[in-house]
Amino acid sequence: MKINRRSFLKKTLAVGSLLTGGGSIISACSGIIRSDMPVRKPANQSAVQLDAVRNAILCYASLAPSGHNAQPWVVKIRSPNDWIIGADPQRRLPAVDPNNREAMLSIGAFAENLAIAASTFGLKAEMAVLAQDPFEKDILQVSLVQARLEDYPLQRITGRMTVKHGYLPGRIGKEDLQVLSKPFNGRIFYFPRGTAHADCIAEGAIENFRRQSQRDDAQQELVQWLRLSNREAERRRDGLTTEGMEIRGFKGWFVRNFVQPQDFMKPGYRRQGVDHTAKLARQGAGWLVITSEGRTIADLIETGRRFERMTLLARERSIAIQPMTQYLEEQAGLNQIAANHQKDMIPQFVLRVGYLKHYPEPVSLRRPVNWFIES
Numbered sequence: 001m002k003i004n005r006r007s008f009l010k011k012t013l014a015v016g017s018l019l020t021g022g023g024s025i026i027s028a029c030s031g032i033i034r035s036d037m038p039v040r041k042p043a044n045q046s047a048v049q050l051d052a053v054r055n056a057i058l059c060y061a062s063l064a065p066s067g068h069n070a071q072p073w074v075v076k077i078r079s080p081n082d083w084i085i086g087a088d089p090q091r092r093l094p095a096v097d098p099n100n101r102e103a104m105l106s107i108g109a110f111a112e113n114l115a116i117a118a119s120t121f122g123l124k125a126e127m128a129v130l131a132q133d134p135f136e137k138d139i140l141q142v143s144l145v146q147a148r149l150e151d152y153p154l155q156r157i158t159g160r161m162t163v164k165h166g167y168l169p170g171r172i173g174k175e176d177l178q179v180l181s182k183p184f185n186g187r188i189f190y191f192p193r194g195t196a197h198a199d200c201i202a203e204g205a206i207e208n209f210r211r212q213s214q215r216d217d218a219q220q221e222l223v224q225w226l227r228l229s230n231r232e233a234e235r236r237r238d239g240l241t242t243e244g245m246e247i248r249g250f251k252g253w254f255v256r257n258f259v260q261p262q263d264f265m266k267p268g269y270r271r272q273g274v275d276h277t278a279k280l281a282r283q284g285a286g287w288l289v290i291t292s293e294g295r296t297i298a299d300l301i302e303t304g305r306r307f308e309r310m311t312l313l314a315r316e317r318s319i320a321i322q323p324m325t326q327y328l329e330e331q332a333g334l335n336q337i338a339a340n341h342q343k344d345m346i347p348q349f350v351l352r353v354g355y356l357k358h359y360p361e362p363v364s365l366r367r368p369v370n371w372f373i374e375s
């Protein structure tokens with residue numbers, strides 16, 4: 001395999017800095033962010049050894065988005081070029097994602113990052129869907145074969161995040177819309193801010209968030225994925241941190257130091273969550289809805305891949321994208337959609353979209369590669 005040494009070093013250093021960063025001194029006054037993660041040997045280190053290229057490919061893959069940042073993937077390394085991407089049963093979200101639909105979308109996004117990163121190292125990631133149902137552990141077979149070196153700007157992957165605040169009110173321009181639609185083959189719909197349809201989606205998103213926040217099982221599941229203290233965030237490197245939830249400044253400091261995840265079960269906290277979501281849902285350029293051709297595992301993986309391809313293009317154009325998934329997680333939301341659309345319309349993502357003045361640096365944490373690989 002031919003790899004330009006300079007570009008290899010640049011890439012592996014960039015990935016290294018994701019894990020090392022400059023700041024191993026984590027101030028008690030600020031929340032942990034991705035670049036704070038110190039280098040240390042994780043306790044549950046896998047015995048599987050990977051070379052630097054394959055380690056880097058999986059590190060890029062793991063920067064994919066996932067519901068509650070649960071990072072539902074596990075990768076079985078059968079040989080250096082033969083891997084199986086699986087769904088980790090410990091990382092399911094049964095209360096909000098009982099059919100593992102979102103886990104499959106997230107694994108699709110992981111697979112897309114993996115394929116892109118591999119291509120920049122002169123490897124083609126050939127993939128075949130193994131699973132028939134979403135509760136099987138083995139989901140996707142990956143074979144790495146030598147191929148032409150592709151030149152893809154990997155900083156799109158390292159720089160992407162789910163931005164929630166600061167959406168500007170301007171509508172998405174025609175040219176940008178064409179670019180974002182490219183991966184979808186017509187299965188994406190834009191509802192610009194100010195239209196009746198966009199208002200309807202915003203109100204539905206808020207209403208279904210409110211419904212979900214009143215459901216104890218869903219709220220308890222959220223509590224399980226909160227990593228409020230820096231200590232817990234550093235120990236687990238997944239889930240939702242104050243920085244990831246964009247709880248900043250004094251409020252962030254207070255939450256990190258004085259609030260327990262279980263406090264989120266209290267009515268006041270649930271109410272605050274709804275009020276906050278209502279404010280966000282009314283900001284931005286409108287909504288994108290992504291649909292799929294069918295409901296098979298292959299459809300879900302493909303939709304997750306396209307979604308990731310789109311968010312990477314959006315990153316480059318300083319366009320923020322936030323899934324507001326409660327609409328698709330609450331039965332009332334699904335019923336409302338079904339009542340107003342044709343039967344073959346299968347929604348997979350409801351996304352708030354908007355231009356940003358400045359695209360921030362990603363903050364959500366990831367587990368190191370050797371925490372999610374096995375032999």
Ligand SMILES: Cc1cc2nc3c(=O)[nH]c(=O)nc-3n(C[C@H](O)[C@H](O)[C@H](O)COP(=O)(O)O)c2cc1C
Pocket residue numbers: 063064065066067068069102103105106109160161162163239240244322323324325326362363364
């Ligand atoms: C299938 C799926 C559903 C998601 N649903 C929501 C959601 O309802 N609300 C939200 O704020 N973010 C949602 N997200 C974004 C995740 O919270 C986010 O990807 C995760 O916290 C990691 O952060 P990052 O995207 O900035 O890397 C979702 C992501 C995926 C892939």
